[in-house]
Amino acid sequence: MKCKNLTFENVNITGGFWKQKQDMNRNTTVWNVYNRFKETGRFDAVKLEWKEGDPCKPHIFWDSDIAKWMESVAYLTQKQREPELEKIVDEIVDNIEKAQDEDGYYNCYYSLFTDKKRFSNRNNHELYCAGHLLEAAIAYEKATGKSKFLELMKKFIAHIKKVFMEEGSADFVTPGHEEIELALIKLYDYTGDKQYLDLAMFFLDQRGACEEPNTLAEKFGVKYLQSHQPVRAQYEAAGHAVRAVYLYSAMADAAARTEDTELKNACEKLYENIVTKKMYITGGIGSTRIGEAFEEDYRLPNETAYTETCAAIGLTYFCHRMSQLDPSSARYANIIERVLYNGFLSGISLDGKAFFYENPLEIDLYERKMTADFEVEKRQPITQRVEIFNCSCCPPNVNRYLASLGNFLYRYDEKTVYVEQYMESDADLEGTRLSQKTNYPFDGKITLSVSGVKRQIALRLPSWCKNYALKKNGKSIDTSPENGYLIVATENGDILELELEMRPRRIRSNPHIRANRGMVALSYGPMIMCMEGVDNGGSLAGVSLLPHGEITLALDQTLGLLTLSCPALRQEAQELYSDEADVKAPPFTAKFIPYHAFANRGESNMKVWAPQSSNK
Ligand code: FUB
Numbered sequence: 001m002k003c004k005n006l007t008f009e010n011v012n013i014t015g016g017f018w019k020q021k022q023d024m025n026r027n028t029t030v031w032n033v034y035n036r037f038k039e040t041g042r043f044d045a046v047k048l049e050w051k052e053g054d055p056c057k058p059h060i061f062w063d064s065d066i067a068k069w070m071e072s073v074a075y076l077t078q079k080q081r082e083p084e085l086e087k088i089v090d091e092i093v094d095n096i097e098k099a100q101d102e103d104g105y106y107n108c109y110y111s112l113f114t115d116k117k118r119f120s121n122r123n124n125h126e127l128y129c130a131g132h133l134l135e136a137a138i139a140y141e142k143a144t145g146k147s148k149f150l151e152l153m154k155k156f157i158a159h160i161k162k163v164f165m166e167e168g169s170a171d172f173v174t175p176g177h178e179e180i181e182l183a184l185i186k187l188y189d190y191t192g193d194k195q196y197l198d199l200a201m202f203f204l205d206q207r208g209a210c211e212e213p214n215t216l217a218e219k220f221g222v223k224y225l226q227s228h229q230p231v232r233a234q235y236e237a238a239g240h241a242v243r244a245v246y247l248y249s250a251m252a253d254a255a256a257r258t259e260d261t262e263l264k265n266a267c268e269k270l271y272e273n274i275v276t277k278k279m280y281i282t283g284g285i286g287s288t289r290i291g292e293a294f295e296e297d298y299r300l301p302n303e304t305a306y307t308e309t310c311a312a313i314g315l316t317y318f319c320h321r322m323s324q325l326d327p328s329s330a331r332y333a334n335i336i337e338r339v340l341y342n343g344f345l346s347g348i349s350l351d352g353k354a355f356f357y358e359n360p361l362e363i364d365l366y367e368r369k370m371t372a373d374f375e376v377e378k379r380q381p382i383t384q385r386v387e388i389f390n391c392s393c394c395p396p397n398v399n400r401y402l403a404s405l406g407n408f409l410y411r412y413d414e415k416t417v418y419v420e421q422y423m424e425s426d427a428d429l430e431g432t433r434l435s436q437k438t439n440y441p442f443d444g445k446i447t448l449s450v451s452g453v454k455r456q457i458a459l460r461l462p463s464w465c466k467n468y469a470l471k472k473n474g475k476s477i478d479t480s481p482e483n484g485y486l487i488v489a490t491e492n493g494d495i496l497e498l499e500l501e502m503r504p505r506r507i508r509s510n511p512h513i514r515a516n517r518g519m520v521a522l523s524y525g526p527m528i529m530c531m532e533g534v535d536n537g538g539s540l541a542g543v544s545l546l547p548h549g550e551i552t553l554a555l556d557q558t559l560g561l562l563t564l565s566c567p568a569l570r571q572e573a574q575e576l577y578s579d580e581a582d583v584k585a586p587p588f589t590a591k592f593i594p595y596h597a598f599a600n601r602g603e604s605n606m607k608v609w610a611p612q613s614s615n616k
Pocket residue numbers: 061177242243292308310391393
C-alpha cells in the first residue's frame with residue numbers, strides 16, 4: 001500500500017484554535033462572501049441576463065469565484081448538511097445547465113459576450129474556470145450524492161478533450177492559468193477513468209514543449225505562464241506564483257500516479273528552490289506585484305511583499321502532494337504548518353469577514369501614504385482587509401480551504417500513521433482510530449489516543465522545536481527523530497503524550513536576503529510574530545531589539561492570542577545626523593502579536609523583521 005493522505009471526510013476537527021476558524025467559516029465567512037458576490041452580480045451572471053448598460057459587468061473569471069464558493073459549500077455539507085446553502089448551489093447548477101451549450105461548452109462570460117471567440121485568448125481563463133467548476137462538481141457529488149453538476153462538467157470536459165487533444169482546434173494548446181490539470185487528476189481519482197489523467201498529462205506534456213501564444217510575456221516576462229521550458233526541465237520556480245504552484249501541484253500528482261521520475265525530479269527541484277530561496281518566513285510566496293510573481297532567488301522585500309493568499313494556499317497544495325512522493329520526510333508538513341499559521345491565516349480577519357489579497361511583512365504608514373497613487377510598480381499593499389476585491393479569487397479560496405482543512409492532518413500506509421498537524425480532532429484511518437486533544441498552538445502538549453488496528457505512529461517533530469518529551473501510557477519513551485518524525489509502536493488503547501517545548505525564538509535570515517540584513521524576527525511555536533504601532537507607541541521607526549534578555553509570554557484577552565514582550569530600545573527623535581555618542585535610545589519593551597493577526601485594530605505600522613541592537 002502506497003502512503004495515502006487521509007482526506008478531510010475522515011477527519012473531524014473537534015475543538016481548539018482551528019475549530020473556531022472552521023465554525024467562523026461556516027457561520028460567517030461563507031455567508032459574507034456569498035453576500036458580497038451576490039451584490040456584485042457574480043451569482044446572477046450565470047443566468048445570462050446581463051445587458052450592456054447594466055451595472056456589474058461580468059468578468060472573465062467570475063465562474064471560478066462562484067465555483068470555489070460552491071466547492072466550500074460541498075465541503076461544509078459533507079460534515080453537516082446546510083439546506084439553505086445547498087439550495088443556492090442547486091439553483092446555480094440549474095442555471096449552468098441552461099447556459100451550457102449543446103456541445104458541452106460552458107463559460108458565462110463567453111456565453112454573454114458572443115462576439116468573443118472561444119478558446120482564442122490563452123489568458124482568458126476558460127480552462128481555469130473549467131477546472132474550478134470541475135473541482136466543485138466532484139466535491140458536490142461526493143457530499144450530497146447529487147450528480148447533475150458533475151454530469152454537466154463531464155460533458156464540458158469531453159468538449160475540452162475534443163477541442164484540445166483530438167482536433168487541436170483552439171488557438172492555443174495549454175491553459176494560460178493552470179488549474180484544470182489538478183482538477184482532471186481529481187476526476188481521474190474519483191472515477192478511475194484514465195481518459196481524465198491522459199488529458200491532464202496532455203496539458204502537462206505540451207506545456208513549454210510547443211509553440212503557442214504568450215501575449216503577456218512582454219509585460220511580465222517569458223516565464224509568466226510557466227511555459228518557457230517543458231515542465232520536466234523546469235527547476236526554478238518562476239512567473240505568476242498562483243499559476244506556478246497549481247502547476248507544480250498537478251505535476252506532483254501526475255508523478256505520483258505515473259511514476260514519472262523526470263517529473264518527480266523537477267518537482268523536487270522546484271520545491272527546493274521555493275523553500276530555500278523564494279519563500280518568506282511567513283510561508284508567503286510571489287514577492288512582486290508585477291505579474292504577481294516569483295522574483296530572483298532571495299529577493300524578498302518586506303513592505304512590498306505581494307504574497308497573495310491564493311499563492312500561500314497553493315504552496316500547501318504542492319507540499320501536500322510532495323509528501324506523497326517522498327513519504328518518509330516531515331519537511332513538507334513543516335512548510336504547511338508555517339503557511340497555515342502565518343501567510344495563509346493573515347489572509348482573513350479575526351472576525352472572518354474581510355480579507356487580504358496581499359500579505360506584506362511590513363507596513364510603514366508614512367511610506368504607504370506617499371506611494372498610494374503610484375503606478376503599479378511602486379504601489380504598496382493595502383493596510384486594512386476588505387470584504388471583496390475586484391479580482392476576488394482569495395476569499396472563496398479561503399472558504400474552501402478552511403472547510404477542507406482536515407486534509408492536512410494525517411498520512412498512512414499499512415505500517416505507519418504519520419501525524420502531520422496538531423489540531424484537536426478525531427480521525428479514522430482504515431481501522432486505526434485516533435483522537436487528538438491539544439491546545440496547540442497556545443501550548444505544545446498533545447495527547448493522542450489510539451484504537452483499532454495497530455500501526456506505528458510517527459509524530460512530526462516541528463522544525464522549530466528543539467526539546468520535547470514523549471510518553472506512552474504514562475511512561476517516558478526515549479526516541480530520536482527519524483526524518484523529522486518520532487516513531488512509536490502502538491497497540492489498541494495506547495495513549496501517547498507529546499510535549500513540544502515552545503519558547504520564544506529570535507530568528508535570523510540568510511544574509512542574501514537584503515531586506516533582512518541586521519534584522520531579527522521573533523517566533524513562538526509555529527507562529528511568526530510581528531510588532532504593530534498600536535501596541536508600541538505608533539511609530540516603529542526607532543525600535544531595535546536587544547539581542548539578549550528574557551522574552552516573556554502573555555495572553556492578550558481581547559485578541560484571544562499569545563503575545564511576546566521583548567527588551568528593546570527606542571531611539572528618540574534627533575537631528576538629521578548625529579554622532580553616535582549623542583544618540584539617545586532609552587530601554588523600552590516591545591510587544592509582539594502573531595503575524596496572522598495584524599491589522600485587526602485599525603491602520604497601524606507593522607514589522608516582522610526589526611533591527612537588532614548592538615547594545616547588550
Ligand atoms: O487570474 C486568476 C486569479 O486572479 C489568480 O490566481 C490570481 O493571482 C489573480 O490574478
